[in-house]
Amino acid sequence: xISKTARANLALSLAAVFWGVTFIFQREAMAHLTPLxxxxxxxxxxALALLPFALPRALKLAGSADDAAKMLxxxxxGGLISGGFIFAGASFQQYGLLWTTAGKAGFITSLYVxxxxxxxxxxxxxxxxxxxxxxxxxxxxxxLLSFTGGFSPAPGDGLVLIxxxxxxxxxxxxxxxxxxxxxxxxxxxxxxxxxxxxLAAAAxxxxxPSRAALAAAWFDILWGGLxxxxxxxxxxxxxxxxxxxxxxxxxxxxxxxxxxxxxWLFLNEVMTPRMLTGAVVMLAxxxxxxxxxxxxxxxxxWKAPPA
Numbered sequence: 141x142i143s144k145t146a147r148a149n150l151a152l153s154l155a156a157v158f159w160g161v162t163f164i165f166q167r168e169a170m171a172h173l174t175p176l177x178x179x180x181x182x183x184x185x186x187a188l189a190l191l192p193f194a195l196p197r198a199l200k201l202a203g204s205a206d207d208a209a210k211m212l213x214x215x216x217x218g219g220l221i222s223g224g225f226i227f228a229g230a231s232f233q234q235y236g237l238l239w240t241t242a243g244k245a246g247f248i249t250s251l252y253v254x255x256x257x258x259x260x261x262x263x264x265x266x267x268x269x270x271x272x273x274x275x276x277x278x279x280x281x282x283x284l285l286s287f288t289g290g291f292s293p294a295p296g297d298g299l300v301l302i303x304x305x306x307x308x309x310x311x312x313x314x315x316x317x318x319x320x321x322x323x324x325x326x327x328x329x330x331x332x333x334x335x336x337x338x339l340a341a342a343a344x345x346x347x348x349p350s351r352a353a354l355a356a357a358w359f360d361i362l363w364g365g366l367x368x369x370x371x372x373x374x375x376x377x378x379x380x381x382x383x384x385x386x387x388x389x390x391x392x393x394x395x396x397x398x399x400x401x402x403x404w405l406f407l408n409e410v411m412t413p414r415m416l417t418g419a420v421v422m423l424a425x426x427x428x429x430x431x432x433x434x435x436x437x438x439x440x441x442w443k444a445p446p447a
Contacts, residue, residue, distance in 0.1 A: 144382040149430065151379035152391040158372035160398025162364050164406055169360035174347040175234030179227070180338025181354075182361050186369025187332035194328035201322060218317045219329025225310035226330060226373070227337040232303030239296030246396050247286040248300040253278050253389045255308035260385060270432020271386045277425030278390050284418025285400055311380070311389055318381040327374035390429045397422055 142150075169178045201211065237245050253275055257267050267275075317326060342348055354361070380388050397419045403409035 148379045148381065148383035148388075149391060151375040152383060152388055153394065155372045155375035155379065156392050156394040157398050158367045158375065159392075159395040160400075161402045162368035162372070163395075163399040164402050165360040165363045167407075169357045169364065172353040172357040172360075173349050174342065175237075176231065176338055176342040176345065177347050177349045178357070178361070178364070179230050179234070180335055180340075180342050181349075182335075182364035183226075183331050183338060183369050184335030185361060185365025186373070187328055187335050189366055189370045190324060190328035190331060190374065194322075194324040197322055198325050201325075215321065215325055215329050218321050218326055219333045221313055222310065222317060222326065222330035223333025223337070225306055225313055227334040229303045229306035229310060230334075231338075231341075232299050232306065236296035236299035236303065240300060244286065244297060245300045246399070247282055248297060249304050249307065250282050250393050250396055251279070251301070251304045252308040252311060253393045255305055256311050256389045257386045259308060259312060267386060268432060271390075271429050274390045274425040274429025274432075275386070277428065278393050278422050281418040281421030281423075281425060282393065282396055284421060285396055285415050286418075308389075311385055311392075314377060314380045315383075315385045315388070318377050323374065323378045323381060327370075327377045330377075331369050331373060387429050390426050394422065394426060 166178070173181070198211070198215065233245065233249055236248075257271065257275060261267060349357075376388075376392065379391075383391075400409075400411060400415055400419065404411035
């Protein structure tokens with residue numbers, strides 16, 4: 141029987157795959173929609189796809205009317221916290237992309253793999269040597285994957301860095317929320333909150349798309365809503381139910397590798413030897429972080445044979 145850790149790693153890996161492939165459709169959608177409009181619509185689509193599965197589970201878990209009211213308050217708070225993190229992180233990232241390159245934005249955003257452990261360390265939680273090595277390899281590999289030239293500051297870098305802190309906060313929030321809530325209910329709640337925030341912001345800033353724009357981007361919206369939100373973010377919730385925050389962050393960082401490969405396959409983007417090396421280094425970091433507990437446990441359990 142597959143272990144809880146293996147199931148969690150599989151769910152997080154699937155999330156990284158869905159998000160990485162969706163990068164193609166996000167880029168195509170920006171030709172027709174603003175970041176706020178696209179985010180609001182796709183997250184609302186993802187939430188609507190989850191609600192038919194989440195609502196029956198919520199009613200079944202609620203039991204009595206008093207219990208239902210208490211659980212509803214808990215789910216509402218969980219959805220607001222997690223969905224608020226997603227909306228804020230995605231917004232800072234998308235607007236930062238207006239004034240910086242995609243490669244730098246991807247690198248800076250993925251610094252959540254360092255920021256999440258740093259926040260945990262400041263809170264008093266120790267980081268294992270295997271996790272530290274995995275973080276170092278993940279960041280080094282991502283640099284090789286993302287950059288072909290030097291790192292010169294750009295006006296949008298600060299906005300993307302703020303987004304990276306927010307994504308780190310989202311990972312830590314889910315690590316606390318996921319074991320305490322039903323995965324589908326939490327997934328639907330955070331998607332609905334993020335979607336409604338995006339729609340409200342787009343309307344308030346007069347960025348509501350025309351019918352022609354929606355018609356041109358309908359496939360990008362459906363893919364982003366169903367695969368990135370319905371499947372991707374729900375897989376993250378499921379995975380973080382049994383995964384520690386640091387290994388989870390390292391696994392989800394593989395989104396950058398998937399995005400690079402997808403861009404090479406479908407958008408005719410170049411995949412250089414340097415980028416391939418970066419992808420291999422990132423995979424090595426992920427493997428070390430996952431295998432370290434097994435190796436250290438085996439070394440503790442090993443006993444020398446009698447003379």
